[in-house]
Amino acid sequence: MRPDGLPIWTSDVMPGHLHDITCAHQLDVTGALYWAASQLDLPTLADIGYQGAGQGIHTPHKQPTDGKKLAPDNRAYNRCLRTLRAQGERGFATLTGR
Template sequence: MHCLARDAGISQATGYRYLHEGISVLAATAPDLREVLDLCRAQEMTHVELDGILIACNRLAGVRENGNDPWFSQKYKSFGGNIRFLAAPDGTPLWGSDVEPGSTPDITATRTHVLPALYPAAANGLPTLADKGYIGAGIGMHVPVRHPKGHSETASDRGTRATNALIRHMRARGERTAADSRNAGEPSSTSPSAPTESAT
């Protein structure tokens, strides 16, 4: 942004303001999650893929009562925003949630932004594939089966191993989408200031 603003003869702050005005216009025209899922059903997709990413940021503000910054993710040991997203079976990104502070557990962010729409979609024949972090998330959520504690996956029966392998294979393109999104660019210097209240 520094170079773009300089070349356009405007301040960096004005450049960022223009950028976010453009993003706001695009966001206002984007379909909501239920509309996206309706379109997936109309296109007869076999399933959608649920995953999430931590978008790194380097502008931080706000501390919870326990002294921890809500934008720090213990899972990734990094500052950022937690975003849930859905991808098509071929890995094409379909929808992204609003951002939550990085300390927000994945399943909490999913319950807030995604599950209320995924349940009716599953009831109408559009299941969701996800990783083991979503075990117990509810109807229509297909996840790998955990192997017995203290044992490797080979301790599971043949049917369970086959199911897990199939889910991992079908989710591979969605995982690639998540990895590409994580590596898309440098941490943003315009991340939103963190709220002072605790993330739930």
Template sequence: IDALTSANVLTFADKGYQGAGGSVRTPFKRHRYRPKLSRRQRAVNRGHARLRARGERAIATLKTWKILTKLRCCPRRATAIVQAILVLHRVETSRYSG
């Protein structure tokens, strides 16, 4: 968290990181015996979930490619490999989606 904050990287985290501060954004959390979340807070939580869902899905897709478990190279090359994997994945899913 400190490294993300010092690098000023905007990060969307789950409710477990409540109070992390800095550039870490978390959804609103309803506590027991407190009023329900407002309409605006629920809308913010929905938008937050939409953004996080993209990242979660991308990570799940990358985990299916076993090459990444044994990847030992520089970050620049790893980025190129990940981009190639995502292109291949999109080609495959578009081929079978009809």
């Protein structure tokens, strides 16, 4: 999404059983995102479905599996990431007609 919340690009529909990151790899979206991060200093703000996608793709920290709370700095990072991603989520809502 652009900063104003409008989409830059959409792909064709992918099978529903495929994970987000699998679709991104198949469509070589991750390659474009790596390039944008390295050449344009334009990082990607992604959701948890892109965990482990690589350099330049920022995802939230997961809750620890041992039941403990996230560290305060990780909670602050997640809060900032959610705030920054809000416009993209608004654009997605526009696309889906919600």
